[in-house]
Amino acid sequence: MIRFDTVTKVYDNNSRPALDAVSLEVDRGEFVFLVGASGSGKSTFIRLVLKEDRVSRGAVYVAGQNVANIPSWRVPKLRRGIGVVFQDFRLLPNKTVFANVAFAMQVIGKSRAVIRETVPDVLQTVGLEGKNNRMPHELSGGEQQRVAIARAIVNRPGILLADEPTGNLDPTTSMGIMKVLDRINSNGTTVVMATHDDDIVNTMRKRVVELRNGSVVRDDAEGIYIGETEVSAQ
Numbered sequence: 001m002i003r004f005d006t007v008t009k010v011y012d013n014n015s016r017p018a019l020d021a022v023s024l025e026v027d028r029g030e031f032v033f034l035v036g037a038s039g040s041g042k043s044t045f046i047r048l049v050l051k052e053d054r055v056s057r058g059a060v061y062v063a064g065q066n067v068a069n070i071p072s073w074r075v076p077k078l079r080r081g082i083g084v085v086f087q088d089f090r091l092l093p094n095k096t097v098f099a100n101v102a103f104a105m106q107v108i109g110k111s112r113a114v115i116r117e118t119v120p121d122v123l124q125t126v127g128l129e130g131k132n133n134r135m136p137h138e139l140s141g142g143e144q145q146r147v148a149i150a151r152a153i154v155n156r157p158g159i160l161l162a163d164e165p166t167g168n169l170d171p172t173t174s175m176g177i178m179k180v181l182d183r184i185n186s187n188g189t190t191v192v193m194a195t196h197d198d199d200i201v202n203t204m205r206k207r208v209v210e211l212r213n214g215s216v217v218r219d220d221a222e223g224i225y226i227g228e229t230e231v232s233a234q
């Protein structure tokens, strides 16, 4: 579903590669934690999958296609197949919960009838039934992240990328979000989640890919993660 073939990314003003010859394959339906300290290259990985940036060397394949060969006019189609969730939710502050999720369908031209039918189902999937008419500021952080997840999956992407989705949430709320992501993954969506939250990684027992200074230093099925403090103390 996602394949990195010896991918190196060097940002122009930075001599050390953000990713250094990374090769990695994520199969359809997998759940993968991308872990590592701040600056290890997790967000760069996500940006390259979305073709928000270009590789310096190597190639990134999404659903079998080398993203370097996707012309700019077809990039929106690539991104339509990939839902994205961020640490800071990024909701539209002046739109209701329903409207925030509906907006993602409107922009790709879905009919009002389809939107009216689909949005409540998705809000139920993320555990937000009954909150259609709330504004984002009337929701807790965990609820706001659920809206963001609903918006990311409403167009049924094959891939969901989550960049530190629990970074602003307390541990209990974070586990609620993890249950939602796990459920979405069980429904067939490939999930890649960047995090440095070792508690979450160690509770979920999924595949763990660890980046350090832009290199993959570990790739374990049902792995654990020992966080930054312990690693730097070695």
Ligand SMILES: Nc1ncnc2c1ncn2[C@@H]1O[C@H](COP(=O)(O)OP(=O)(O)OP(=O)(O)O)[C@@H](O)[C@H]1O
Binding pocket: 011, 012, 013, 014, 017, 018, 036, 037, 038, 039, 040, 041, 042, 043, 044, 045
């Ligand atoms: N736009 C950019 N221009 C120059 N350097 C960048 C840019 N984006 C990231 N970097 C550098 O690339 C390296 C990897 O950064 P990246 O954001 O991918 O790490 P990360 O693991 O996601 O970190 P964090 O957990 O803090 O988000 C860092 O050294 C960072 O300073």
